[in-house]
Amino acid sequence: MRAVEYRSSGVPLEDYKLTHWDHRRQKQSEESRERIRLQVAEDNAKCRADPVRAERRRQAFENAAKLMQSFKTEDHEIMRWRVRLYCGHIIETKAHYTYTDPIDAGGYSKRCPECGNDDLTVVAFEPIGLLGEPPKPATPQPPPPPKKPTRAELERRVKALEEENERLRSKVPTESELTSRGAGS
Numbered sequence: 001m002r003a004v005e006y007r008s009s010g011v012p013l014e015d016y017k018l019t020h021w022d023h024r025r026q027k028q029s030e031e032s033r034e035r036i037r038l039q040v041a042e043d044n045a046k047c048r049a050d051p052v053r054a055e056r057r058r059q060a061f062e063n064a065a066k067l068m069q070s071f072k073t074e075d076h077e078i079m080r081w082r083v084r085l086y087c088g089h090i091i092e093t094k095a096h097y098t099y100t101d102p103i104d105a106g107g108y109s110k111r112c113p114e115c116g117n118d119d120l121t122v123v124a125f126e127p128i129g130l131l132g133e134p135p136k137p138a139t140p141q142p143p144p145p146p147k148k149p150t151r152a153e154l155e156r157r158v159k160a161l162e163e164e165n166e167r168l169r170s171k172v173p174t175e176s177e178l179t180s181r182g183a184g185s
Helices: 020-049 051-070 151-171 174-185
Strands: 076-087 092-096 119-128
Touching: 020 051, 020 119
Parallel strands: none
Antiparallel strands: 076 092, 076 119
């Protein structure tokens, strides 16, 4: 696992006063949600009017669902976050450990389980910790010790080395051959 430096914004458990920016982001979130709701309603009407389009849409959603189910994320890859929502309630959320904060992970707004309000922006957050402990790195097995040669293998090797030694000795000129070559030149 690579090391990630997680960010915090505010302290969710302490008293928190909503800022002008918090109010603005919540209003933008609500406006965006309304635009998306209208687009979905328009697309649904088009699908009801065109069965081919409806089937393509159904197939696309089915393919996306299969793809999402094929991914397995281990507990040690999930970071837990404590977040304060615009309504003031504090919840825990989760994201893949590679995200430095829950907003970058797509957690810009949430549904509050306490008050039931939907699409509430996150106004403060802090990392809690990984959902599970990372596995201990596997230690590589040491290579097996080399196999000891048998007596027959050693005898063959000795014989081959003796033959090589004899061959090399026969090529080396003697001292008298060396001096006679030097005198003849």
